[in-house]
Amino acid sequence: MSTTTAAPGANGAADPPTEPARRGRRARAPKARMTKMQRREALTGILFISPWIVGFLVFTLGAMVYSLVISFSRYQLATDTARPIGFANYQQLIEDPKIVTALGNTLYYAVLAVPLEVMLALGLAMLLNSAKRGAGFFRTVFYLPKMTPVVATASVFLLLLNGSQGAINRGLAAIGIEGPQWLLDPAWVKPSIVLMTLWGVAGTMVIFLAALQNVPRDLYEAASLDGAGAGRRFWNVTLPMISPAVFFNVLVLTIAAFQIFDQAFLLFHRQTGAGTSDASLFYAIYLFDQAFRQFNFGFAAAMAWLLFLIILVISLIQMRVGNRFVYYESEDAK
Incomplete structure (x- = not known):
């Protein structure tokens, strides 16, 4: 069995230890104790x-x-x-048809709301980032809806989305468009909830604004010297540089979308048995109904764990796919 002990040399002195021996000695060195x-x-x-x-x-x-x-x-x-x-x-989760309906409504809402929130927040952030005068005032104005309580926001949107007397339908009628029954037509229930969600997009906007302000100006100057227009500068400079913020917002908004509750509950489910057929039956709404109206806490707990697993799987997929398209500036330093 070989050892790492050095054999004595011709003059009787031991040869210096080999490099593997040095590495092993360093690896076995005791850790420094805390003072x-x-x-x-x-x-x-x-x-x-x-x-x-x-x-x-x-x-x-x-x-x-x-x-x-x-x-x-x-x-x-x-x-x-x-x-x-x-x-x-868990077997009841598979057999209950309302679980499929609630998951389908939730997925439909997430696919519709998340891209719209990202695009609207990014557009507002770019407007604020380009503002020369009154930037602080407009940032405050744009952020005020985020500070409004959800209950107050729901009360306002109940008036705005009224099919006959609502301000939105009146505005559409002024330009010759007949507005839908936002709160009664099952086809327009989820878009109405998305509209209410977009009202509080300021939190996402602030994250995009911070990312935009950290984009180096010299990259835009170099792109302009190369003849790049506004669209190409956005696609080749802005978007790659803020891609970590885009990825973060998409991930967080997706998780929030699968837990949508406040908007749908306040607009359609405040009273027992309320709601427009099953169009507003989201997963969190059905979970709440099972737990605090039917008092079926065991089934509600199983629903909660199913939702946890769904969000976990979707988040892992987003992280696996998103990391291929996200640019981190620190990677260039490696």
């Missing part, structure tokens, strides 16, 4: 974030573990007992 001051700083940091740690363990991780347990049970709120029933709740 007393470093341990004190680490303990202080942990104490400062301990309220968040406790809250996460109790209200997030603990709630997730508990929901996983009751998803395999028939949980009755009145008796506060959970009777194990195996995979019956």
Whole structure:
């Protein structure tokens, strides 16, 4: 069995250790211990974030573990007992036709809302980025809708989307277009919710604005000297440089779209049994109905875990595909 010990040389002295031996010696070197001051700083940091740690363990991780347990049970709120029933709740997910309807409505909304939110937010951010005077004023004005409570926004849109007296249909009638019954026609229910969602696009706009302001000006100057027009500068300079922000916004908006609840609930489901047929039955709405109206907490927990797995799979696919098209400036430094 060979060893890494060097054999003595001709003069009786040991030869210097070989490079593999040096690497092995360095690999076995003991790690430096934390000083007393470093341990004190680490303990202080942990104490400062301990309220968040406790809250996460109790209200997030603990709630997730508990929901996983009751998803395999028939949980009755009145008796506060959970009777194990195996995979019956998950089997019911497959057999319940409303699950397919709710997932289809949610997917339809996500495909419609996410691209529109990204394009509108990017357009507004580019307008603000090019503003010379009054930029601060317009940023405040554009961000104000985001600060409006969702309940107030829903009340406004109930008036705007009224089929006969709403301001939107009146505006369409002024140019000779007959407006639809936004809140009654099943074909227009989801577009009406998308319109309400676009009202609060300012959060996405701010992220795009920050990304646009970090694009180096000399890239635009070089592109202009090469004869690139506005469209080519946007496609070959702006879009690649802000691609991390685009990817982040698409990922976050997709996750939010699959959890759509507030807008649909306030417009169509505030009263028990309300809603326009099944056109406004989103997955989170049906989950809420099962948990807090039907008190079927076991089935609702199984629905929640199915939604978690769907979002996880879609997010992983987006990350796998999106990373091929995202440009990170730090990659050039490698």
